[in-house]
Each structure stands twice: as C-alpha cells, then as structure tokens.
Amino acid sequence: MSDQLIIFDTTLRDGEQAPGIALSPDDKVAIATQLAKLKVDVIEAGFAAASLGDYEAISRIAEEVQGPTIASLARTEPNDIDRAADALAKAVKKRIHVFISTSTIHMERMLRMTPDQVLQSITESIHRARRYTEDIEFSPQDATRTDPSFLIATCRAAVEAGATTINIPDTVGYAVPSDFVALMKRVYNEVRGGNDDIIISTHCHNDLGLAVANSLSAIEAGARQIEGAINGIGERAGNTSTEEIIMAVRTRQDYFDVEIEADTTQIFETSRLVSKLTGYPIQFNKAVVGRNAFAHESGIHQHGVLRDRETYEIMDPELIGHQSMIVLGKHSGRAAFSDAMTKLGYTLEDDDFARAFNRFKELADRKGEISEEGLRAIISEEAGTAEEQIRLASIHFEGGSNKDPEAVVVVEQGGKRREATGTGDGMVNATFNAIQDVFNVAAALVDYRVSPLTSGADAMAEVNVIIQIGASVYSGRGVSTDVVEGSARAFVAAFNKTLIDRDGVVTGDS
Ligand code: KIV
Ligand code: ZN
Numbered sequence: 001m002s003d004q005l006i007i008f009d010t011t012l013r014d015g016e017q018a019p020g021i022a023l024s025p026d027d028k029v030a031i032a033t034q035l036a037k038l039k040v041d042v043i044e045a046g047f048a049a050a051s052l053g054d055y056e057a058i059s060r061i062a063e064e065v066q067g068p069t070i071a072s073l074a075r076t077e078p079n080d081i082d083r084a085a086d087a088l089a090k091a092v093k094k095r096i097h098v099f100i101s102t103s104t105i106h107m108e109r110m111l112r113m114t115p116d117q118v119l120q121s122i123t124e125s126i127h128r129a130r131r132y133t134e135d136i137e138f139s140p141q142d143a144t145r146t147d148p149s150f151l152i153a154t155c156r157a158a159v160e161a162g163a164t165t166i167n168i169p170d171t172v173g174y175a176v177p178s179d180f181v182a183l184m185k186r187v188y189n190e191v192r193g194g195n196d197d198i199i200i201s202t203h204c205h206n207d208l209g210l211a212v213a214n215s216l217s218a219i220e221a222g223a224r225q226i227e228g229a230i231n232g233i234g235e236r237a238g239n240t241s242t243e244e245i246i247m248a249v250r251t252r253q254d255y256f257d258v259e260i261e262a263d264t265t266q267i268f269e270t271s272r273l274v275s276k277l278t279g280y281p282i283q284f285n286k287a288v289v290g291r292n293a294f295a296h297e298s299g300i301h302q303h304g305v306l307r308d309r310e311t312y313e314i315m316d317p318e319l320i321g322h323q324s325m326i327v328l329g330k331h332s333g334r335a336a337f338s339d340a341m342t343k344l345g346y347t348l349e350d351d352d353f354a355r356a357f358n359r360f361k362e363l364a365d366r367k368g369e370i371s372e373e374g375l376r377a378i379i380s381e382e383a384g385t386a387e388e389q390i391r392l393a394s395i396h397f398e399g400g401s402n403k404d405p406e407a408v409v410v411v412e413q414g415g416k417r418r419e420a421t422g423t424g425d426g427m428v429n430a431t432f433n434a435i436q437d438v439f440n441v442a443a444a445l446v447d448y449r450v451s452p453l454t455s456g457a458d459a460m461a462e463v464n465v466i467i468q469i470g471a472s473v474y475s476g477r478g479v480s481t482d483v484v485e486g487s488a489r490a491f492v493a494a495f496n497k498t499l500i501d502r503d504g505v506v507t508g509d510s
Contacts, residue, residue, distance in 0.1 A: 005249060005258035006199065006225035008042040009035050009242050011274055012057070013073055014203075015229035016046070018238065018280065020447055020466035022474050022497060027277040028057035029064055034273050035230075036067040038266040040242065042095060044227075047073040048087040049080040055087050062091035069135065071095035076125035085132035095135040098125050098163070102154050103142035115150060119157050126161035137165035139203065144170045148186060155191040165199045165225060166191055170214055173207025173237060177217040184221030192222070201225030204240045206232060211240040212287075216248055219256055230274040231282055231289065243267045243288045243320070251315055268321035269345055276380035279464050279475025279494075281451055288320060291373070321345075327371050330364035344372065346379055355382040366481050367460065373453050374460050377479040381489065389496045390438065393417060395488050397427060409434040409488060427484045432491055439495040443467040450483055463490040467498075474498055 012028050015021070023031070028045065035043050045061040046054035050073075062070045070091040072084035076098055088094040100111070100118055107113050113121070122138065129136050138158035143151055155166045168187055170180070184202065192198045202218040202225070204211040215226045232241035246262045271289040275282050284292045294317040304311035328340055337357050341348060348356060359378050364370050370378070393410040406423045407430035422433030432445055447466035452459045463478045463486040474497040478489025 003224055003258050005260050006041045007242060007246060007260060007262055008044065008225050008227040009040040010044040010227050010239065011229040013044040013046050014235060014239050015233040017235045018233045020473050020475055021278045023277060025053060025057040025060055029060050031274060031277060032061040032065045034270045036065050038270050039261045039263045040068055041261060042069045042071055044071045044073060044097060049074060049083040055083060058087035062088050069093040069095050071097050073097045076100045076121040078128055081125055081128045094133050095137055096129040096133060097137040098129055099139040099141050101142050102140035102151060103145040106142045119154060122154055122157045123161045126158055126163050130162040136163045137167055138163040139167040139169050141169055142171045143168045144175045148183065152190045155187060159191060159198060164197060165201050167201035167203050169203040170205055173205035173211060175214045176210060177213050180214045181217045181221045184218045184223055188222035199225050201227060203227035205235060206237040206239065212244045215240045215245060219258060231271055233278060233280055243271060247288045247315060264319050265321040272376055276477065279477050281464055294322060327369050329369050340375060344375060352382060363481065377453055377462060381479055390492060392488050392492050395431065395485055405430045407431040407434040409438060411438050428487045431484055431488045435488065435491040435495060439498065441469060441498060443469045453479065461486050463487045465490040465494055467494045469498055
C-alpha cells in the first residue's frame, strides 16, 4: 500500500508575504474555507505573533474552519510560541510550526547567534510548544545553504525535544533536484531513521523556477509532506504551487507512489478566489490553472482534441473544476443568470445577487455577450461588498484637447451620492486623484496592471492595482469594458480596504 502525502498549504502565511498582498481576516477565513473544500491536510493560517490581524485571522480560522489541521508559524521565542498556541486554542487539530535560521550567513549576520545558542533555542522552544500540542513542526530556515552536519544536528535536537514533522525549507530557492534528493535522503536516514512517527517535509521557493520540481523530487527521498501556496504565490518568486503538486501526483500516480486526499474539482475555484482576494493575476500560461492551460491554438492540436481530448490533454479540465464554457447575452434574464451562477458553483445572498445581476445587465448591454471569465469577474467584484463601502456610480471626463483631463467621479455610500474631481496628466492619473479626494487620503500608486479577460475590440479588461499609504499596502481589482472605468473600480476597491484600517480595525496587511 502506498503512503499518504500530506498537503500543507501556506497561502495564508508565506503566500501572503508576497509584496502588495493585503488580506483582511474575512478574506483569510474565506480562503481557508475554500482550502478546506479542496481538502488540503494542513492550513498554515498565519504567523500569530506578527500582527494583530494575523492573530485574529488564525483564531477565527481555528474556530470556524473544520477538517484540516490549522497551523501557526512561530519563531523560537517564548512569546511567539504562546501567541501561536493562544490563537490556535479553538482548533480541533492544531500545529505549532517553529522555525529558526541555521545557515552560517543567517546565524552570523542576521540572528547574531552561535550554533550552540541556536541548538539550545530549538530545544527550549519545542519543549514549550509541546505544552500546548503534540503536533509540532520544526523548520531550519535556509536549510539548503546550511552545513549538512549542522542541519542534521538541529533536526535531531528538534525531534528529541518533541517535534513530529521536520520540514526542510529551500528558503532562497537555491536547490536543484538531484542535489536536493541527496540532502533529503540524508535527513530521512539520519533524522527519521526507522521512526514512523516522524514526517519529513519540504518547503521550496521558486527563485530559479525549480520549486515544484524540487518538491516532487523530495517524495523520492521519503518526504511525505509538501508545503505550497495556491497559484505559487509567496516571498519573491513565490512558493511551490499547491495545485501543481496535487495535479502532478494525481496525473502521474503511476510514478509517485503516494496517495492524496485533495478534492481536485475545487482547484479552479480556489485559484480564482486567491487571485481575486490577493489582487495577484494568474499568469495566462500558468500550469493547471492558467487561462491557456486547456486552450488549443494550432489547427493540428484543435483537430486532435476534437477527435479525442487526450491527444493533447493529459488532464481532464473537469477534474480541476474547470466547467465547460457558459456564455450569457444581453437578453438573458434573472433565471438564466441564476442558473449560470449555480453551474459556476456560486450561492449569492439576495443583495449580492441583485448587485451582480445589475452589473451583468449593464455590461451585457455594452458588450453583447459575457463569458464565464467575465461572469466570474463580475461576481468577485460585486459579491460580499459591505453596505458601508463606497461604490463607483459613474465617471466622466472634462477638459479640451490642450488641457489636462479632469475626471469627475460619482460615488455612492449607504444610498447617498457625492462627486469628486481630479486632474492629472492622463485619464488614469486624473481618476486616481479624484478617488483620493473621495476617500480624503493621499496614497501612492505602486503597481498598476491591465490584462484582457476576453478577446476582441470590445474585450473586458481586468485592472489590478496596489496602493500604499505610509507603510501599509492595499490591493484592488476592477473589471470593465473600459480601461479607465476598470481602473476607477480597482482604485475604489483598494481604497475601501483603507477604511477598515482607518476605522481602527487592524487588517494585518501593514
Ligand atoms: O522559506 C522559509 O524558510 C520559510 C520557513 C519559515 C518555513 O517560510
Ligand atoms: Zn518560505
């Protein structure tokens, strides 16, 4: 019988460390709920000692999300361990994930600790964590640049103190598969030995584009847990992509002799939700979940697929929850819209449904037909928006050909409308200035991206923005057939998030 491979998802911890991602506790609970539907085994919900927002999100996930084990990251410091345990208190299954750097460069330059001090802090922190739970994971940070003998010593110290999972992180994405297998085999043999209670795990970063390859190679060396993030998001070039690991193991079951629990039909929805809430678009040609992952352009390929899908597809799109195309037109009514929502897996409350339907009608009048991608974009923009938030009602421009454009923005909040204007050296800049006026706060626009959602001259565009106020960053997403209107929607979405912070509720994105 083959072994179980534990899927440990860190979208909400390492994934959220990607620059510009700002998830509120509500966003995190929504993602964790979806990860539970995907049936990952462990959800790393955050780093409890890092911020009040992280602490709140972990506590809520621990209480509200059933199924997976819920984990919190912690440094080897006593306060970190206690905060993690506190935040996890209500979880049915909880894990404290303790880490400390073990490479010479990190110990000397960053921690300013000797190897002996590092060993001592591992032992003490794991003893402390064991007071709260028996499920303890230890990670020697920067493991792949750590002297292998010292690496083994740290992992042995962790096991002796009571750690049950030993995770080998390729923190800086330095490993290459064959080398990594050798290191992982050494850890497997010298740390785990014959002790079936110890799980060897890996956590790879993608600086050289090798994260998934390195993680899969670790299975060969005996690893039975892989850590990843949805859509591969994370520090710098990101983490191992959770969905790629799941589909690689499922598709090549002939090669990887391990079982996974995951419900693959939830992959597509999980990926889209993470993209929507993080504001990080999915690369078109991204493996498994990119919009081109099942698109066939060349005539020969199309001909083959029409005769038999398997000529050019190694995965059935339905297996990852990618439904066949749904298209609604401007004559489609509530019933057709509601039917499409059900097919796409959405259950909308009355208010959300009404808003999404109105927006659909408004766009369909302009565009004629709205594809499945467009429908998903509308829902992600309209559903779940709190009543107290500000909405864009309209935007138009004034100014002649020799003048800088002036954007006139009308917004609505709690049934009341108001107007603001802004000038700038272009329409997007003028819009940004008008919206700063609406929200009465000055911000810097640190990232602005437009990508087409559908093709053709009347394509719908998706605009993703990141704004910064002081040390805090906020992301927003907007969709429209008009790029400037889409930009205005994205700015409003991002600025709405600042209201939560300004009202004194810490969202943890600073
Ligand atoms: O990349 C890394 O080393 C980490 C650890 C905290 C596991 O994220
Ligand atoms: Zn990491």
